[in-house]
Amino acid sequence: MLSKESIEKIDYELTKYPADKRQAAVMSALRIVQTERGWLSKESMTEVAEYLRIPEIAVMEVATFYNMYDLEPVGKYKISICTNISCMLRDSDAIVTHLQNKLGVGFNEVTPDGKFCLKEGECMGACGGAPLLIVNNHTMHEFLTVDKVDAILEELK
Amino acid sequence: MLHIEIDGKPLEVEHGSTIIDAADKVGIAIPRFCYHKKLSVAANCRMCLVQVEKFNKPLPACATPVADGMKIFTRSKAAVEAQKSVMEFLLINHPLDCPICDQGGECDLQDIAVAYGASGSRYAEEKRVVLNKNIGPLISTDMTRCIQCTRCVRFLKEVGGMQELGLVGRGEHAEITAYVDKSVNSELSGNIIDLCPVGALTNKPFRYSARSWELTRRPSIAPHDGLGSHIEVHVKDNKVMRVLPREKESINECWLSDRDRYSYVGLNSPDRLKVPMIKHNGTWVETDWKTALEFAAGQIKDITNQHGADSLGVLASPNSTMEEGYLIKQLANGLGCGNVDYRLRQTDFRLDGKRVGIPWMGCNIQEIEELDRILIIGSNLRNEHPLLAQRFRKAVANGAELSVVSPLDNDPLMKVAHKVIVRPNDMVNVLGQILKAMSGLQRLSLCLPPSLNALLETITVRPNTQAMAESLAGLAGPDGLVDLVAPKVGLFIGNMALSDPRFTEMYSMMEAIGGICGAKGGILPAAANSTGMHFMGVMPNATGMHARAMLEVPRKAYLLLNVEPELDCQHAALAKAAMAQAECVVALTAYKSEALENADVLLPIAPFTETSGTFMSMEGRVQSFSAVTKPLAECRPAWKVLRVLANTLGLDGFDFDSSEAVKNAIFKGEKPSTVVWRNLNNNLKELVEIEVNIKSDGLQRIGEVPQYESDPIVRRSVPLQKTKYNIRPMARMRAEQMAQLDLVEGDIVLATQDKGSAVLQVKLDNHVAMGCIRIAASHEQTIGLGDLMGDITIEKTSKELYKPYETTMLKVVA
Ligand code: SF4
Ligand code: FES
Ligand code: FES
Numbered sequence: 001m002l003s004k005e006s007i008e009k010i011d012y013e014l015t016k017y018p019a020d021k022r023q024a025a026v027m028s029a030l031r032i033v034q035t036e037r038g039w040l041s042k043e044s045m046t047e048v049a050e051y052l053r054i055p056e057i058a059v060m061e062v063a064t065f066y067n068m069y070d071l072e073p074v075g076k077y078k079i080s081i082c083t084n085i086s087c088m089l090r091d092s093d094a095i096v097t098h099l100q101n102k103l104g105v106g107f108n109e110v111t112p113d114g115k116f117c118l119k120e121g122e123c124m125g126a127c128g129g130a131p132l133l134i135v136n137n138h139t140m141h142e143f144l145t146v147d148k149v150d151a152i153l154e155e156l157k
Numbered sequence: 158m159l160h161i162e163i164d165g166k167p168l169e170v171e172h173g174s175t176i177i178d179a180a181d182k183v184g185i186a187i188p189r190f191c192y193h194k195k196l197s198v199a200a201n202c203r204m205c206l207v208q209v210e211k212f213n214k215p216l217p218a219c220a221t222p223v224a225d226g227m228k229i230f231t232r233s234k235a236a237v238e239a240q241k242s243v244m245e246f247l248l249i250n251h252p253l254d255c256p257i258c259d260q261g262g263e264c265d266l267q268d269i270a271v272a273y274g275a276s277g278s279r280y281a282e283e284k285r286v287v288l289n290k291n292i293g294p295l296i297s298t299d300m301t302r303c304i305q306c307t308r309c310v311r312f313l314k315e316v317g318g319m320q321e322l323g324l325v326g327r328g329e330h331a332e333i334t335a336y337v338d339k340s341v342n343s344e345l346s347g348n349i350i351d352l353c354p355v356g357a358l359t360n361k362p363f364r365y366s367a368r369s370w371e372l373t374r375r376p377s378i379a380p381h382d383g384l385g386s387h388i389e390v391h392v393k394d395n396k397v398m399r400v401l402p403r404e405k406e407s408i409n410e411c412w413l414s415d416r417d418r419y420s421y422v423g424l425n426s427p428d429r430l431k432v433p434m435i436k437h438n439g440t441w442v443e444t445d446w447k448t449a450l451e452f453a454a455g456q457i458k459d460i461t462n463q464h465g466a467d468s469l470g471v472l473a474s475p476n477s478t479m480e481e482g483y484l485i486k487q488l489a490n491g492l493g494c495g496n497v498d499y500r501l502r503q504t505d506f507r508l509d510g511k512r513v514g515i516p517w518m519g520c521n522i523q524e525i526e527e528l529d530r531i532l533i534i535g536s537n538l539r540n541e542h543p544l545l546a547q548r549f550r551k552a553v554a555n556g557a558e559l560s561v562v563s564p565l566d567n568d569p570l571m572k573v574a575h576k577v578i579v580r581p582n583d584m585v586n587v588l589g590q591i592l593k594a595m596s597g598l599q600r601l602s603l604c605l606p607p608s609l610n611a612l613l614e615t616i617t618v619r620p621n622t623q624a625m626a627e628s629l630a631g632l633a634g635p636d637g638l639v640d641l642v643a644p645k646v647g648l649f650i651g652n653m654a655l656s657d658p659r660f661t662e663m664y665s666m667m668e669a670i671g672g673i674c675g676a677k678g679g680i681l682p683a684a685a686n687s688t689g690m691h692f693m694g695v696m697p698n699a700t701g702m703h704a705r706a707m708l709e710v711p712r713k714a715y716l717l718l719n720v721e722p723e724l725d726c727q728h729a730a731l732a733k734a735a736m737a738q739a740e741c742v743v744a745l746t747a748y749k750s751e752a753l754e755n756a757d758v759l760l761p762i763a764p765f766t767e768t769s770g771t772f773m774s775m776e777g778r779v780q781s782f783s784a785v786t787k788p789l790a791e792c793r794p795a796w797k798v799l800r801v802l803a804n805t806l807g808l809d810g811f812d813f814d815s816s817e818a819v820k821n822a823i824f825k826g827e828k829p830s831t832v833v834w835r836n837l838n839n840n841l842k843e844l845v846e847i848e849v850n851i852k853s854d855g856l857q858r859i860g861e862v863p864q865y866e867s868d869p870i871v872r873r874s875v876p877l878q879k880t881k882y883n884i885r886p887m888a889r890m891r892a893e894q895m896a897q898l899d900l901v902e903g904d905i906v907l908a909t910q911d912k913g914s915a916v917l918q919v920k921l922d923n924h925v926a927m928g929c930i931r932i933a934a935s936h937e938q939t940i941g942l943g944d945l946m947g948d949i950t951i952e953k954t955s956k957e958l959y960k961p962y963e964t965t966m967l968k969v970v971a
Binding site for chain 2: 058
């Protein structure tokens, strides 16, 4: 069951579109549910489909298309490091190696305590701040250095 | 009109056409995969790239609208280069397994690759593999072959009405799939096989049984519903291997329902009767035609001589051809017997003799798309007329408002503007309310006859019926923007209403409503030749008995044409009892089955693929077809069997040497269409006595005939039987009803009707109106029950009594 808060938020999104175009709110609805539950299970997708009165497969199409939707558990903090061209030129590789060593996990893996997950991010359109990472799709940290990464991890612990 | 030029050819095209439309019109071939004239434009395969003057990059022909003065080159160097590159990309991940692919020989990818592909691949890396999906018993998948054109996705969404497949993932990981482990359940699903331009979706029952070039393709007409779809039967070694649609825009367009596509499996069933059989002292003995016919004729003669001609009852299936229907009627009449009927699933015959002409659907199939307002009465449209439902879907997509009065709230997969879901018995009252509301609407100038007016006095119009009436009158609904001054209205009455004991009232009400709003429409007859049977009067004469009476007042002898009595008749228990008590039952049948265990002679007749004949569709189209294979073993076309039987009975006037000769006799040498148009008419000569407020408080059965149980051929199509769409008999009811009866899902109940009962499992089904129990008919589990739409009682019983039904087919006799 979607929570009351989620439903309220989804309803608000629905007001942005014509009444017979509920499908238009699918991206927002998935975002809202993911923020609340951490990731999107099959059941979550089904619930979104039912609430929007659209076929489940139509929800799955969207959820699998965008990689900021997580279809598997991602731990408490999902850290996505951009590895695209600008960040790479500003040595994102060093940041990646440092994070992997420090957390002891590779990309798409979760630390045994369920706290951190590393993801390979795509260009976030913020190349001016390269190299960068984003925590839980919401908090972005720019101009990364090894020390800065340590500070961020410390804060999350 | 715009002036353009394609490959140097000057051309005039309409505003809004795309380059591909224009090229198709003049026969210039542009390769394509994702484009299909009946589907929305996706422009995702890029195979149709062409060069256009003044554009410095190739454009997709399927998605580029033409502009005045455009010069298009489909075979220029730039165009061909672009097409070749796309082809190369498409083949990168394609397995190129044509030798083991069913699509080989009829594959767009194969054909276009021959024309545009390179002879070798530059791609030496690993190809991707996509896991196959199990999407049900009708369609095989080989998803590695898929080129992501999304035709299948768009078909199910736009034509089928429900998106059951989707393209999940992105880029290299994109693949077509159903949601988690779901199957594709659409009743039109087989069309995605035809649409798939590669071998990713293929015909499961046909799989690996023949190569396309070994098949002989012969035209025929679909034998199940009244649409009269054009089909192409593919034959190898005198065996039907598969059935495909033949394009006919005004009837089936380029589609086919799954019933018409897959029923052929039933033609090759082990149940087929191969030689005539006679029952001697309770055991079946195979015999030759001469003996069997003489025996049958002898029995019929003896009984009619002894007890009078009306001791014979003749029941003919409305899926029989016109020729067969005509001959069996002549035969009965020749014996002096008026007890002939094709209306096996009807129970209310009060309209007999009151009709002006032959009842039909009241408009052309194509006209449905143009309707503005539609009312459908007592029909589970997708179950009864799967492909016709798609036309209604188009009308609704075009902005038509659909209203439904029915005991079932099944999703028609289109927007329903207004609906009233009530017990069949209350439907008459609801129609009365609509009529009253309509006659009260100021904009309508017509008045009703005083008698009916007085009757309507007693009815109170409710808000929902008022809304329906306003919709039919063209007034703007809650989200309508403008009133329609003269809306095109269509009223249609379906199979559930046709089987109802109060059909007459419903029909008369519909007539009256139609009269007020100037509507088109009529009945949606159930079977391939219902209209034809009515046209020829395969019905009782003035003193004869109708189908129901012949069973209620049992006859001494029966002659059955293509009928399995307990499964094809309205009252299964009555049919069974009548056959059991008869002295002689002569059955012309393509199958031996338990449903014919009470017969005495079985005469093997040829199903539609093995005989020539004619069907008249619901829109009055007379369509003849030839045999596509030779009859199996000793089977013979029924028209020949009837001719010889009549001769053996010593009757005159049966010297037909071909089915065409019979057809000529039917139409008396005139052009069929002329005769038909003169005779089709839904009007009644006079208004029938109508009682609107009949109270009945008990439970009512909704004995719907499941789509894949509708006639002997489909009943034996194993893949159709296995689909999720096929409803199994259970006692289905809504939650409130369950609570009222103190039942829970899974309980075992004894369902009792006037002449018998059945032990069934309770199932929750909130689509069923309160006061109703939905129990599917035409099934071995429910042959103990009575009227399809009759009263029923339900009581809880012990689990031991319940025998879960295992096999999907009737057991073969002897
Ligand atoms: S399965 Fe066939 S029709 Fe569907 S997207 Fe793939 S290639 Fe196209
Ligand atoms: S490449 Fe990293 S943000 Fe653009
Ligand atoms: S046919 Fe035009 S892009 Fe596919």
